[in-house]
Amino acid sequence: MKEGKDIDKLFKDGLENPDLPFNDLDWDDLEERLHPKPKRRVIPVVWLAAAAAIAAMLLIVFLLVKPTEGPAGVNPLVKNSGRDKNKANPENNATKVTETHLKPNDPIVNTDPAGLVANKANRNPFVQRPVGKNVLSGTNTPKLVLVDADRANLLADMVYQPALHTEFDPVAFKDQKLIASVATGKPERIKQPVLNKKPRLVLSILAAPDLTSVQKSGMSSLSGGFGVEATYSLTKKLSITTGATYAKKIYDSDFSLYKPNSNYVFKIIPSNIHANCDVIDIPLNVNYKVFGNSRNSISVSTGLSSYLMLKEKYSYSYNGAYQGPQDYEVRGRNQHYLGIANVGVEFQHKINNNLSISAKPFMKIPLTDIGYGNSRLSSTGVAVSVNMNLFGKGN
Template sequence: MKEGKDIDKLFKDGLETPDLPFNDLDWDNLEERLHPSPKRRIIPLFWYAAVAGIAAMLLIVFLLVKPSDKIEAIAGAKTDKGNQNNIKKSSDNIVKPTEIPVKPTDQGVNSDPNPLSINKRSIGVVQKQDNKNIFAPEVENGQKTDEILANNGNMLAGIPFKPVLNSKINEVQFKEEHLSTSVETGRPDRVKTPVLKQKSRFALSILAAPDLTSVQKSGQSSLSGSFGVEATYAVTKRISITTGAAYAKKIYNSDFSLYKPNTNYVFNVAPSNIHANCDVIDIPLNVNYKVFNGRRNSISVSTGLSSYLMLKEQYTYSYDGAAYKGPKDYTVRNQNQHYLGIANVGLEFQHKINNNLSISAKPFMKIPLTDIGYGNAKLSSTGVAISVNMNLFKKN
């Protein structure tokens, strides 16, 4: 135990007062690892060689191109110098003529605006070619110079003007310009007016119209209906006319007191009720006015008259009690036609599917203006007509 305590003390003393040698190199190595200095990038030797080669090639090209430019410049300078020498030589060949103080006889010649006339200030210089004075006056028939000058009206600064034009000396060069023009021949094209699509004025409708039919004051209504075809013609944008034909079933019940046939037959026992089933051709003639016209939807009101052509009328009589007391039914065929005897009133809601097709719903009412059928009943109908409309004869 004592030995063990000594070992513990030894470790304790060693940890409290450690004897570690200090080395500066170790601290420098640690500092370098913590903060490494950036390494310089060494450019390879072949890059230096490449740059030197490129510089040498540029220098050679510069030396090869530069002398040619100098040669061209020297050649141009020589050409200019030669032109100056030629001009100087030509100026040496100019001879100043002897001025003759003679007044011009015509002052208008010197003020001639002709661009070919020579200016007064520039006259006095006569150019020789082949030792000949081109402006010198010619002596004709031994005349003196004074006489020639007096008779010559074309005087330029006191010098008789008889030039011998030399195209080589007085040569004016113009730059040729090739101008081309093309002229179209023939009649010009007519300007076409823009073509606008017009709406069709005609529309064909296929309709089905369920309704409730009744005799006035009877208080009883029966379900009836019709289906047919109508054609509409648009007079203006808002006004149109509609006509057509529909096959209709007119079914109604009424009290016998409202049944007033044109007959001499007398019932032994009066029926209590009448049931009618009539086949009718309905021919309307309506005028429509469009009160609202939107892009897709429109609303129209219509009014007009209808004609009823009675095809078949079948009447069934009902009696009070079970025993048979009289005729049970009666049929009439093609005997009653009522022209323009019914008034039509309606309100149509139309929805356009596309430019050629639309659908509509039309609540309507048919009011009798006269007695209808064999029984002379005041027959009225109220219903809704559903139709599909198609535009016809569309113009462009």
């Protein structure tokens, strides 16, 4: 039992205080086993040597089998590199190649193909070879080449005779008689083709808020209207516009600027007047485009408007305690034809060939007294519109 306790104590002491030597190589080995590095495949030297040998063989075969003929369509001139047997003259040691063109009727020309064989037997240095047809005369034009007679047959076999293909007959073209006649008199004017141009009509739906006031009153009230206009293009830059707009004309002014056509006399003079009028505005404007590209354009416009007064309601206010008449209403009694001058600048942006939007700052300047109160009524605002081309692609 005592011995057993000693063994237990021995193990206990050994585990609590281990005396193990530290070695870095063991840790490196463990890390390599946990994270092994991929090994590169090394190409054997034998395969490299075999690939190099195959490439060398292919290069040698290509050089040996490479054709020596020139490109097609070119008549090669064969040179004789053989030595002349006559060595008495040192100038004959060098090879001479001469090429002579002969006419078909030249007596030296031999048209018999058997002459090529006879040239070898007679050792005639002149060898005949045809090179094709003459384009203009249609006959064969032979050539004589001064070469070694021993190689006459070899040269005859190497003659290249290209075939000439022409779309037209050159002889027939040559025999044609071309006659040119000189035109006299005044040339006929070329008429321009008549095109059925579609009218360029643009329909606009607009809303036009504005500030309306009586001249010299110093007070403005927010008014506005909405309507429909049509623009017809006379040219690429010039157009005319007309339409109809239902508008509200609301304004305040001093009673001194109110001059009704009435015999009624106010016992107590009102201090101010407030007007609310329903009006049909019919413009007639001329527009001129000062700038334009594929998307945007700027136009200036001027013209006249007619006011058709539908309903006029006037309210009066007093300073003192005494109150007189409070309001007065008039219906359909006043029409002012071409009594308003229009001035505006339109900025238009094209969305596509048939649709565009525009903003048009404008002023309406009275040329005459307006309404029952004979007031000099003016307006300043911005008309925003959507424009639709009614006849296809516009310019």
